[in-house]
Amino acid sequence: MNRRARGTRTALAALAAALLIAACTEGGTPSGQGPAPSAASPLPATAPTPQGLLLTADFGADTVTFVDPRRGAVASVAVGRAPYGLAVGADGRAWVATAEGVAVVDTRTRVRLARIPYRTDTGPVTDGEYRGGGMGIALSPDGAHAYVGVNVPGTTGVLEVVDTAKREVTAVVPVGRRPFDVDVSPDGAEIYATGHDSFDVTVVAAGTLRPRRIEVAPYGTEGGLGSWLKPHYAAVRPSDGKLLLPFEGERLAVVDPRTGSTTVEPMTADTHQHGATLTADGRLLVVGTGAVEPGEGKGPSLTVRSPDGAERVYPLEGPHEDVTVSRDGRTAYVTGGYTRDGHWNGITVVDLATGATHRLPAGARPLGIAVL
Numbered sequence: 001m002n003r004r005a006r007g008t009r010t011a012l013a014a015l016a017a018a019l020l021i022a023a024c025t026e027g028g029t030p031s032g033q034g035p036a037p038s039a040a041s042p043l044p045a046t047a048p049t050p051q052g053l054l055l056t057a058d059f060g061a062d063t064v065t066f067v068d069p070r071r072g073a074v075a076s077v078a079v080g081r082a083p084y085g086l087a088v089g090a091d092g093r094a095w096v097a098t099a100e101g102v103a104v105v106d107t108r109t110r111v112r113l114a115r116i117p118y119r120t121d122t123g124p125v126t127d128g129e130y131r132g133g134g135m136g137i138a139l140s141p142d143g144a145h146a147y148v149g150v151n152v153p154g155t156t157g158v159l160e161v162v163d164t165a166k167r168e169v170t171a172v173v174p175v176g177r178r179p180f181d182v183d184v185s186p187d188g189a190e191i192y193a194t195g196h197d198s199f200d201v202t203v204v205a206a207g208t209l210r211p212r213r214i215e216v217a218p219y220g221t222e223g224g225l226g227s228w229l230k231p232h233y234a235a236v237r238p239s240d241g242k243l244l245l246p247f248e249g250e251r252l253a254v255v256d257p258r259t260g261s262t263t264v265e266p267m268t269a270d271t272h273q274h275g276a277t278l279t280a281d282g283r284l285l286v287v288g289t290g291a292v293e294p295g296e297g298k299g300p301s302l303t304v305r306s307p308d309g310a311e312r313v314y315p316l317e318g319p320h321e322d323v324t325v326s327r328d329g330r331t332a333y334v335t336g337g338y339t340r341d342g343h344w345n346g347i348t349v350v351d352l353a354t355g356a357t358h359r360l361p362a363g364a365r366p367l368g369i370a371v372l
Contacts, residue, residue, distance in 0.1 A: 149179025
């Protein structure tokens with residue numbers, strides 16, 4: 001595969017822009033994926049939520065779903081239209097970015113406590129990948145603020161700052177187009193919004209809320225909105241605070257948010273990549289969604305990258321979107337929601353030592369995921 005050549009074909013990029021408007025399009029279910037796994041028994045309405053369950057944002061069902069990692073979905077709570085990302089605080093409250101606002105859910109009692117409207121006008125409340133509203137979301141280390149990346153169709157996005165005690169938006173900061181992901185530095189001093197359609201990360205100082213743009217485009221920006229070669233998700237490396245952004249299973253952009261400099265390291269999965277997270281021992285997990293065009297790369301996978309750069313690539317059945325890891329670092333949970341063609345209603349459980357996988361039911365088109 002030679003994505004460098006494809007990235008420089010202006011005609012192809014223009015065609016992609018006309019047909020797709022952006023790198024990722026909405027679609028249906030994959031063929032040949034086999035029967036769907038059966039759901040587990042639901043939790044009694046009055047029973048407290050057990051620890052260790054998973055929580056998924058159900059982009060196709062306006063809910064979040066509680067998932068037993070051994071048996072599958074056990075309960076759901078309505079949160080608002082087309083939930084995308086979520087973040088769970090130490091107090092057990094989940095903050096969910098929906099098309100309508102940020103929903104607050106008490107995960108212990110499985111009750112929605114509030115839905116906080118955005119300050120920014122994002123147009124009609126709709127479904128689908130290009131809908132307006134919240135996408136990436138993260139909490140400050142002290143839990144005092146939630147930061148949500150808000151997509152504004154047709155223009156640049158914003159970062160809305162939520163005071164978690166007051167449950168209201170207190171500030172709005174301009175960021176890049178379609179902020180797929182939001183991350184926070186380990187000390188809480190900076191927020192990072194990954195702008196998918198603007199090839200950038202916006203660094204926002206938590207104290208002053210002053211934004212600073214860093215272009216992240218290891219393949220260049222030719223093709224604009226029609227390019228496939230754009231950033232999706234980032235992970236913040238605790239050891240040095242640098243941002244890790246995977247591209248196409250070929251290149252890992254390592255961004256120093258202090259200087260704005262980017263270095264590029266090779267990757268081996270050879271597949272379009274979306275979700276990323278880090279384990280406590282420094283391994284980078286990256287979701288591979290499959291070849292962007294027939295013959296232009298390998299199939300869906302999960303990359304497990306050691307701090308020294310060594311990689312193991314585990315095949316997955318069908319496209320996936322995001323990933324989280326168990327508390328003991330032995331198991332990855334990969335959502336099947338996916339923002340393009342091929343999404344499905346569940347998660348894949350991956351044994352990180354062996355690569356063994358099995359599927360669990362988990363709501364409808366789950367995207368964001370967290371371990372409770």
